[in-house]
Amino acid sequence: MTAVQTVESESSTFEEEPLGSSRAERLSALAQQHGxxxxxxxxxxxxxxxxxxFLTVDNLSNMAVSSAFLAVVALGMTFVIITGGIDLSVxxxxxxxxxxxxxxSQYGTLVALLLPLAVCGLIGLVNGLLIARARLAPFIxxxxxxxxxxxxxxxxTNEGATTYLVDEKSFFARLGQDKILGIGVPVWITVALFVLGAVVLRRTRFGQYVYAVGGNEDAAALMGVPVARTKTSVYALSGLCAGLAGALNAAWLVSGVTILGSGMELEAISAVVIGGTLLSGGFGFISGSLVGVLLLKVIQNVINQIGSLDSAYQQVVSGAFLAVVVIAQTWLGRRRRML
Incomplete structure (x- = not known):
């Protein structure tokens, strides 16, 4: 069996039947994947x-669009965390x-999309090179x-004093504000990206490499997996996703708001972990991250619906929920090793 076939076999085991054939193991796997x-x-x-x-069209529509931007960031973060890394820059x-x-956007839609992708992707690439080639800690x-x-x-932005506006009649603004079949364009873009991400992670050689690096980096290197290239690629991908999410958000708000993004890295990490991806790497799936994002947004929306609670409770509830999920993951992981 070749090295690639071995890697594919192992990662397929992670995705399709990660815990063996016993009933207890399968129940633990289902709880971790679909909890x-x-x-x-x-x-x-x-x-x-x-x-x-809660179930009104306006509320669901607003919640879906606001979830789309975090979801795109979480998509890139999923690849990073599966390799056992972390990205605090998103x-x-x-x-x-x-x-x-x-x-x-003043120079056209193409510039408005390509510029953030190029700059943020480049920063992500530098992150990956420093982590993979120079072997520096991802956190630092x-x-x-x-x-x-x-x-x-x-x-x-001249120390935040300048706010750049997007022409509301431009095609770029329509990417953020138009709807197709009653659903915002950013939502459709996000769904397409998640489908593509799932295919890449589960059906391509690169996806198998991602799982292999996160499962055991040394063993992956011995099997011929390009560890450094894979780690560099996932950080570049994370930067691209963050830049694209920011561009779509600017199209939605028709402005580049400088105060956004604070704490989003923690939200993205929370969504990915809540969705079932292990912080230690080697196990996770794209659909779980999307579910994690939606769950966080539903919790936030419920707190807003209550009205009498301060918005700070969103962070408290999200943090408490994340702690519970991590504890549950740790317990399930130990249970799997004992079975």
Whole structure:
């Protein structure tokens, strides 16, 4: 059996039947993979029964569009975390991408889209090279990029004093505000990206490499997996996703808002982990990250529906929920090793 075939066999095991054939193992796997989905269904049912305005078209539409931007960031983060890494720069890249897109929109839609992709993708590529080639810690490298991207943002906007606006009649603005079949264009773009991401992760050699690197980097290298190239690629992908999300957000708001993105990296990490991806790497799936994003947004929406609670409770609830999920993942992981 070739090295690639071995890697594909192992990653396929992670996706399709990660815990063996015993009933207890399969139940543990199902709980880890689909626990967030069950929780989301329960939360939606409870919210719809408690609040008359929850299932209204306007509320669901707004929630879907606002979820789309975080979801695109979480998509790139999923690849990073599966390799066992972390990317703290995506919040600043999201804000930088929005500002660059708004500035570039005066030169046309193509510039508005390509400029944030090029800059944020380049920063992600630098992150990957430093982590994969120089063997620096992902936490330190991406934290430095977080600060650097925020500094570039402030330089472009004259310390935040300048807000670039997008022409509401431009095609770029329509990407953020138009609807197809009653659903916002950003939502359709996000769905297409997640389908593409799922295909890449599960059906391509690169996806198998991602799982192999996260499962055991040394073993993957011995089997011929291009570890450094794979790690570099996932950080570049994360930067591209953050820049694209920022550009779409600028089209939606028809402006490049400088104060956005603060804490988004933590939201993205939370969504990915809540969706079932292990922080230790080697296990995870794209659909789970989307479910994690939706669950966070439903929780936030419910808190807003209550009205009497301060918005800070969103962070408290999200943090508590993340802690519960991590504890549950740890327990399930230990249970799998014991079975």
């Amino acid at each position: 967030a989905l069950v929780t989301l269904v329960v939360a939606v049912i409870a919210a719809s029964l408690s609040f008359d305005t 919040g600043s890249l999201f804000a930088l991408g929005g500002v660059l897109a708004a500035w570039g 490298v991406t934290l430095a990029s977080l600060l650097a991207a925020r500094g570039i943002l402030l330089a472009v």
